[in-house]
Amino acid sequence: MTEQAAPTPRDPAASGKQESAAAHPQNPADFGRVDPDGTVHVRTAAGERVVGQMPDTPLDEAMAFYTKRYEALAVTVELLEKRIDAGSVSPDEAAHLIKKERQAIAEASAVGDLDALLARLDALAPKLAEQREVRRAEKAEHQAATRTTKEGYVAEAERLAAGNDWRGGVNKFRDLLEKWKALPRIDKATDDELWHRFSSARTTYTRRRKAQFAEQAHKRDAAADEKRRIITEAEALADSTDWGPTSGAFRDLMTRWKAAGPAPREVDDKLWATFRGLQDKFFEARTAANAEQDKEYKGNQDAKEALLAEYEPQIRPTDDLDRAKTAYRELLDKWSEIGKVPRDAIRPLDQRMKALENAIKKVEDDRWKRTNPEARARAEDTADKLRSQIAEQETKAEKAEARGDNRAAEQAHKAAETYRTWLEQAEAAVNDFSG
Structure with a gap:
């Protein structure tokens, strides 16, 4: 096979542009030759080099073998371009792959426009720089x-x-x-x-x-100790029949129990059940004793209610104060001779007695107010002063009319009328003391 003519030298960057403008328009075989002995050469911008030897093989088959290797390299470069364009590979990894691919192309046993493939790899550098910048910005934003x-x-x-x-x-x-x-x-x-x-x-x-x-935990333990002490005191009181003082003592213990605060939950529930049981024991006994006592006092209640029914109609202090006071004293004497009543009857009976006492006291107070010499003297003095003011205003009115000052005369008459209104009230107060 005769040696083929070398192609016209061209710029690698221009070659890259041509590759992107058309799908490999040149024949890869244009970039190499095969010697008669089967030695295959490739031509690049750096010169010609041997890529392999296939003796006893037709020259076109030998060339085809090495051009197919070139086409495989071209496919690899194209796939790398697409991955970088899609951003499916990081800039650093892409740079590593480019470096690896450049070395593979530089040492490739293939025939084709290897310079164009290198140019295509070089053309990826700006894209990598741009992607690095984008990733740096994204990283900064994420950070x-x-x-x-x-x-x-x-x-x-x-x-x-x-x-x-x-x-x-x-x-x-x-x-x-x-x-x-x-x-x-x-x-x-x-x-x-x-x-x-x-x-x-x-x-x-x-x-x-x-x-x-x-x-x-320390406070709960201290609370538990305090509640145990309270329970000990409650145990000594639970059987007491001294109802009043013991009821007060249990109230004091309950106040201390609340002030002690919570003990540990499992302990607190048990302590409370014990203390509550002691309280219930005492108060249930007191309730039973009071109920029995109330039965005994029911007759006293009936007697006091009968007294009230008898004396309430007689005690009418507004009609006859002296008679009402006498009747009330009689009621008190008889009332004190009767013993205690059931607890639930104490307040209603006391309220009825208090109502009689208040009625008498009110009439007495009203009478004192009407007969109080000092108060009567003050009321009469006020009335006298108002009469003087009326006379003075009437004199002013006469003088003003005499000099033709109608405005001053009208003001004096109005002042006199005001004092007359006050005088009526003062005289009414004086008349009250005459009742």
């Missing part, structure tokens, strides 16, 4: 968002650490920690500083929580 999120977690952690949510705070910290772990790291200095704050907040909260629970 800023991550930092904001972590700062929010830190703020929440510090708020929890300063608070007293001893129950829910544990779960909230656990949730914050899981969310923190799911976030990517940002720059080391910032990430370490935020984590230090977050971790310190967790430690502070945990220590405060343990101290709080330890203090609560």
Whole structure:
């Protein structure tokens, strides 16, 4: 086979443009030759080199074998271009693949426009630079968002650490920690500083929580001891029949019980059941005793109600105060001779007696007001002063009319009328003292 003529040298970048403008318009065989002994050569901008030898093989088959290798390289470059255009490969990984592919092309045992393939690889550099810039911007944006999120977690952690949510705070910290772990790291200095704050907040909260629970446990144990002492005192009172003082003592014990605070739950319930049982024992006994006593006092109630029915119509102080007072004294004498009444009858009976007493007292007070010499003198003095004011205003009115000052005369008449109204009230008060 005769040596083929070398193609006209061309710029690799121009070759890349031609490749993108048309689908490989040149024949790969145009870039190589086969010697008669089967030695295959490829021509590049760097010169001609041997790519292989296929003796005893037709020259066109030998050339076809090595052009197919070139076509395989071209397919690899095309696939890499598409992956980079689609962004399915990172810029760093793409750069590694380009470097690897450049080396493969430079050392390839293939015949074709290898310079064009290299040019196509070179043309990917600006795209990689652009993608790196986009990824840097996205990374910066993601890191800023991550930092904001972590700062929010830190703020929440510090708020929890300063608070007293001893129950829910544990779960909230656990949730914050899981969310923190799911976030990517940002720059080391910032990430370490935020984590230090977050971790310190967790430690502070945990220590405060343990101290709080330890203090609560101490208080509950102290409350349990106090309640046991109260129960001991209640046991000594439970069988008492001194109903009044013992009832007060049990009230005092209940006040102390409430002030003691809660004991541990399982202990507190048992202690309360014991104390409550002692209370019930005493008060049930008191209730039974009172019920029995009320039966005895029922006759006294009937007697006092009969007295009231007899004397209430007689005690009418507005009609005859002296007679009413005499009847009331008789009622009191007879009332005191009758013994106690059932507890639920005490207040209604006392209210009826109090109503009679108040009626007499009101009439007495009214009579005193009407006969009080000092009050009568003050009322008469007020009436005299008002009469003087009326006379003075009438004199002013006469003088004003005499000089033709109608306005002054009218004002004096009005003042006199006002004083007359007040005089009527004052005279009525004087007349009250004459009743």
